[in-house]
Amino acid sequence: MxxxxxxxxxxxxxxxxxxxxxxxxxxxxxxxxxxxxxxxxxxxxxxxxxxxxxxxxxxxxxxxxxxxxxxxxxxxxxxxxxNRKCVNMEDVILSAHRNEHMSRYLRTFSNDLKAKDPPSKRKRKKEAKNNDKITVSAHV
Structure with a gap:
């Protein structure tokens, strides 16, 4: 080829x-x-x-x-x-555990990011997971 x-x-x-x-x-x-x-x-x-x-x-x-x-x-x-392949925000916050000021700042930053995330996206993911569970259990 x-x-x-x-x-x-x-x-x-x-x-x-x-x-x-x-x-x-x-x-x-x-x-x-x-x-x-x-x-x-x-x-x-x-x-x-x-x-x-x-x-x-x-x-x-x-x-x-x-x-x-x-x-x-x-x-x-x-x-x-x-047992993850990707780093997440909790890993970043954990890395700052020795610096109380930085840890607090990162937690606030993380919470602000979560607050900006539209709730509709989060609900759709949860609903999709719930639908998958229902579908699987309906076949059993």
């Missing part, structure tokens, strides 16, 4: 290619994150009428990236522990 792709090479060569691709994607993400952190730091400094040195910006960027990597790993572990 013309659409089939044949992969040639040893498994170690294929593994190296995937690793290099992953490394290049990680570098792009790190660079984009860094640019955003630099922009935020410089913006906040200018709002305060201060200047910020490049060394300080570099330290802030590196620290923020390392914190974010750790947070992502924690969230992944929380989801895995709950």
């Amino acid at each position: 013309a659409t089939d792709r044949v992969v040639c090479g040893s498994s170690s060569e294929i593994g190296r290619e995937q690793l290099q691709e992953h490394d290049s994607e990680a570098k792009i993400l790190r660079d984009r994150f860094g640019l955003s952190a630099i922009s935020i730091a410089e913006s906040e400094a200018s709002k305060s009428g201060m200047e910020i040195s490049k060394v300080v910006v570099s330290c802030i960027t590196d620290s923020a990236f390392k914190f974010t990597e750790g947070l992502a790993k924690d969230l992944q572990l929380f989801a895995q522990h709950a």
Whole structure:
């Protein structure tokens, strides 16, 4: 078939290619994150009428990236522990349990999101589940 792709090479060569691709994607993400952190730091400094040195910006960027990597790993572990493949809001709130202020803020944010969610969507999901149960039990 013309659409089939044949992969040639040893498994170690294929593994190296995937690793290099992953490394290049990680570098792009790190660079984009860094640019955003630099922009935020410089913006906040200018709002305060201060200047910020490049060394300080570099330290802030590196620290923020390392914190974010750790947070992502924690969230992944929380989801895995709950036998889920996706991270949910409770995982995010749990990650902030050591910081009472942040935990409270995240709970408020979560509740606000739930309040904005139209009740009709939530009811339709529940009704669909109930209908499925009724249908299943009617066949038994």
